[in-house]
Amino acid sequence: MDYEVIRYRIETITSRIKEIGGEVQEVIIDEPASLEQxxxxxxxxxxxxxxxxxxxxxxxxxxxxxxxFLPDNMEQPNEFREIFSGRPHWSLELLSQFEEDRMGWIENVFPNPEDEYDVIWHNKLAFCEVGNGDYLAFDMSNTEDDAPIVYLSHDNGEGHGYKIANNFIEFVDNWSRIGFVGSEDWQWLLFTTSPDSGIVADGEAAKRLRTWFGLDI
Known part of the structure; x- marks a missing residue:
């Protein structure tokens, strides 16, 4: 992965949001983590x-x-009416807390690995809290060195169990190319073509979004 390209996309996205009257509340890019950490x-x-x-x-x-966040009064094309914000995040320090939260959902709400909905919550590693009780997580089932990323919904969200990317590098690359639109499933589902497609960053919907936003990324 070319991290300078990712930095450029972050700068492009934030600059464009400000240009159209939106709000950029936070941009944090801390130092890389050490192997010891x-x-x-x-x-x-x-x-x-x-x-x-x-x-x-x-x-x-x-x-x-x-x-x-987009401006409240911004007119949006109908297909993008559910998109209002972007909040990508990950933190090595917060992984343990996210995992504790995921296990709490399993213990109290989704305990049955024989249930087709519950089982999606099992054998995962949560790394991104969506903010509505849902999570982005690594699927740790039957993997050796890497893991695909899936969506965990707590309330029958349409994206529950969807594969968002085959691995984390693909995830960051493709998500950044659609402006890091919100992690809620209703904001990114438009950019998938099936439950297993992941975000299709070169798809027609993604191209239309970049055109609408005015993003050259």
């Missing part, structure tokens, strides 16, 4: 982190957060 977190969690995730943590940032 990663190993300590793996020991706390009792799992090995996916390789592509570790690569980004070590080479780009151990704690990244961007938060933007």
């Amino acid at each position: 990663i190993i300590k977190t793996e020991e706390q969690l009792g799992v090995r982190l996916p390789e592509s995730f570790k690569k980004v943590l070590k080479e780009f940032s151990g704690n990244f957060s961007l938060r933007w």
Whole structure:
């Protein structure tokens, strides 16, 4: 991954949001995580982190957060009417808390691994809190070094169980190309073509979004 390209996309997105009268509340790109920090977190969690995730943590940032909002009075094309914000984030330090939260959902709400809805919450590693009770998570089932990313919905969201990307590097690359639109499933589902397609950054919907936003990314 070319991290300078990712930085350029972040700058392009935030500049454009400001130009159209939106609000950029937060841009945090902390220093890369050390190998020691990663190993300590793996020991706390009792799992090995996916390789592509570790690569980004070590080479780009151990704690990244961007938060933007469109202007309230902005007229939007009908197909993009559900898009209002973007809030990508990940943090090595917060992984344990997110995992504790995920396990709480399993214990109290989704305990049955034989249930087709409940089982989606099992054998995962949550890394991004959506903000509405949902999570983005690594699917740790039957993987060796890397893991795809899936959506965990707590309330029958349409995106529950959708694969968002095959690995973390693909995830960051494709998500950044659609402006890091909000992590709620209703904001990014438009940019998928099936439950297993992931975000299709070169799809027609993504191209129309970039045209509408005026983003050359």
